[in-house]
Amino acid sequence: MQELHDLKDEDLRGLAPEAVTALAQQMLQRLRHQDSEIKFKDAKIEKITFQLARLKAWKGGAKTEAMSAEQRRLFEETLVEDEASLLALLRQAKVEAPASSEDSAKTRSAPRRKPLPDELRRVVHHHEPENTNCPSAECGKPMTRVGEDVSERLDIVPAEFFVHRHIYGKWACRCCQCLVQAPALPQIIDGGMPAAGLVAHTLISRFVDHLPYYRQKAINARSNVHTPRSTLASWSGQAGAALEPLYEAHKRFVLAARVLHADETPVAMLDPGAGKTKRAYVWAYARGAFDAVPGVIYDFCVGRGARFPIAFLGAAGNDRKGWRGTLVRDEYKAYDSVLSAVPDRMAAGCLAHARRKFDELLRDGGRSAVATEALQHIARIYRAERQMILMTPDERLTARRESTRPLWEQLHAWLALERGHVPDGSATAKAIDYSLNHWPALTNHLLNGEVSIDNNSIENLVRPWAMGRKAWLFAGSELAGQRAAIVMSLVQSAKLQGHEPWAYLKDVLTRLPMQLNSRIDDLLPHNWQRGSEATRGSLQLL
Incomplete structure (x- = not known):
């Protein structure tokens, strides 16, 4: 029909x-x-449009104080995935509809994506017409190339295993019956299978990417490389022992600072005798937040008592009296003993901790006029401090005397006044008392331009341990925890210096067996310069 x-x-x-x-x-x-x-x-289309609008409303209305940093990161990643999925469905549903002029304008005004880094390897593909003669029937003459359009797409090659084959030539004198051969290059793991790059990759996977050994084993197996968990652990153990002298040198560097930040975080440690885990602690010490050469060092300890930081800070270099300077810390009581253990140690408080006391009063929909006004006072102080980040210590100290000292004086007077209006034992009274009782430490930075107003910098440097303990679940032993502290100290300090962690660790592990003890400081993150491949023998990929 x-x-x-x-x-x-x-x-x-x-x-x-x-x-x-x-x-x-x-x-x-x-x-x-x-x-x-x-x-x-x-x-x-209406359903997808509604879901997309609701998603954008969630995205714009997310409250940072309502969730932790990790939850917020997961929330944002999920939003990006969902938004991309809904937009793809919407485009598919509208595939037959002509694009409106409004949509075209939005497309033209969309911000350009960040360009791909110049240091990435480029694989160039040339695309030219099969016939470069004029397509006009009346002409047909060869055309001239007048330009080109270039587009770039990001791609990846998964981790590739390859083998270093070292060939040592043998040279003999037939007259003298003597044999000459180049000496074997020293390796970080003598007589073992892995090269420095593979050992560094194993350490970075565990202590930066937080991959347990059983996951690394499965990943390596996809490339037909058999690496049992016990083998990976053995490599890490030997590398950690080799890095210990560098760790001690790094410790001397960090403790040479006049301003230190300190914090601690719990880590589970296996207790074979009890058949379960027990709580251990990682203590973190970092050079001042305004220090021109940053650095952090970790100390794995079986407890949280004051004796652990006292032992660590009391062994700085060759000075038997221990480290001296200003210690930025929270109000954990153990720090009182640490400060009194050596003369000339001063305490600096953390405004972020004082702020959290008031912020807790407003959580879960709580209402507190005192907390709201306190947060406004503190916000003004932080706004003023942000203008001083790039100043020298002397300039910062002068600026604080002129701009933030009056704000602190106003805050103190207001807190003292409000304290008389709230009953003892109330949550508001406890929040106010926290600031008033620790006022000298909270305002220590007004006397020293090198001191930060809070301890946030060290808290950010402790975060990798919090992420790691969720992946590894626990440290196998005290020695394992100490090895983790060695690797994490060097790698996190390398990141602070802007180094790529694997490149730094691979180069250090390659050079360390040949490095003179008198020049061990050359391998510290703040002194490191990539070694020359030409000095390490010839490399031929087969």
Whole structure:
């Protein structure tokens, strides 16, 4: 039967009434089907549009104080995935609809993505027409290349294993019957299978990317490389022992600072005798937040008592009296003993901790006029401090005397006044007392331009341990925890210096067996310069 839209008036004149009725019914049925499809498509577009609008509302209305940093990061990643999925569905649903001028304008005004880094390897693909003669029938002459359009797409090659084959030539004198051969290059793991790059990759995977050994084993197996968990652990153990002298040198560097930040975080440690885990602690010490050469060092300890930081800070370099300077810390009582253990140690408090006391009063929909006003006072102080980040210590101290000292004086007077209006033992009284009782430490930075107003910098440097303990679950032993502290100290300090962790660790592990003890400081993160491959023997990839 002919298509209905192709029928003409003369075609219908010769048809019987029954045929005309059948055609009319067929046309009506088709119209109903098309109407149903349009309604379904409109409903689908409306549903996707609603979901996309709701997603954008969530994205714009997310409260940073309502969730932890890790939850917020996961929330944002999920939003990006969902938004991309919904936009793809919406484009698919509108595939037959012509693009409006408004959509075209939005596309043109969309911000450009960040360009791909110049240091990435480029694989160039040339695309030219098969025929470069003029397509015009009247011409047909060869055309001239007048330009080009370039587009870039990011790609990846998964981790590739390869083998270093070292060939040591043997040279013999037939007259003297003597044999000469180049000495074997020293390796970080003598007589073992892994090169420095593989050992560094194993350490980075565990202590930076937080991959347990069983996951590394499965990943390596996809490349047909068999690395049992015990083998990976053995490599890490030997590398950690080799890095210990560098760790001690790094410790001397960090403890040479006049301003230190300190914090601690719990880590589970296996207790084989009890058949379960027990709580251990990682103590973190970092050079001042305004220090021109940053650095952090970790100390794995079986407890949280004051004796652990006292032992660590009391063994700085060759000075038996221990480290001296200003210690930025929270109000954990153990730090009182640490500060009194050596003369000339001063305490600096953390404004972020004082702020959290008031912020807790407003959580879960709570209402507190005192907390709201306290947060406003503290916000003004932080706004002023942000203008001083790039100043020298002397300039910062002068600026604080002129701009932030009056704000602190106003805050103190207001807190003292409000304390008399709230009952003892209340949550508001405890929040106010925290600031008033520790006022000298909180305002120590007003006397020293090198001191930060809070301890946030060290808290950020402790975060990798919090992420790691969720992946590894626990440290296998005290020695394992100490090895982790060695690697984490060097790698995190390398990141602070802007170094790529694997490149730094691989180069250090390659050079360390040949490094003189008197020049061990050359391998510290703040002194490191990539070694020359030309000095390490020839490399031929087969």
